[in-house]
Amino acid sequence: MKVNDAVTGVALLALAAVLLWHIQGFPEMPGQKFGPAWFPGLIAIGLGVCGARLVYAGARHRGPWMTLPGWTHGARPLAAVASVLGGLGFYIFAADTLGFHFTALLLMALWTRLMGASWRIVVPVTVLSPIVIHLAFYKL
Known part of the structure; x- marks a missing residue:
């Protein structure tokens, strides 16, 4: 099954948004430059960038939302x-x-x-x- 890149990109953007929202509640670590939200935040940013690129690629190459083999x-x-x-x-x-x-x-x-x-x-x-x-x- 082939899913359009734009659909996959939107899913990644949604996952990144949920992850960024969730890490807002992580506590700060006293005396540390980077807290427990640092690494999940980087992952969320990476997911967001990849999702945005997939949405862009899917919008440029119009095609069906899903095709079955x-x-x-x-x-x-x-x-x-x-x-x-x-x-x-x-x-x-x-x-x-x-x-x-x-x-x-x-x-x-x-x-x-x-x-x-x-x-x-x-x-x-x-x-x-x-x-x-x-x-x-x-x-x-």
Whole structure:
């Protein structure tokens, strides 16, 4: 998805404004030249400058607010994206009951198959992924 630069620039300008407003309440540090608002203020100024440049660039090159890539017009890619979002919700509710390994096995099988992988790829990825994830997060 391609979002027009002007839209992104307006979002950055809004973020910079909120950040500048928020740091006004930061206390002064006695005996220090720069207080706790100094660094966030610099970040806000940088975001504002970048946002203004993006708004300027987006205004110069007029175009649609948002364009979708070609793959979004097919049913299979949209089903794959929906399955990832639905699968994450399923994981949240089912992992405590089914356990990590079985839930991950089901989701990896579904996701790799919907992404277009053959069964030759699906089976090893489905079996090995939960094991590798378990070793990486629980044993390291």
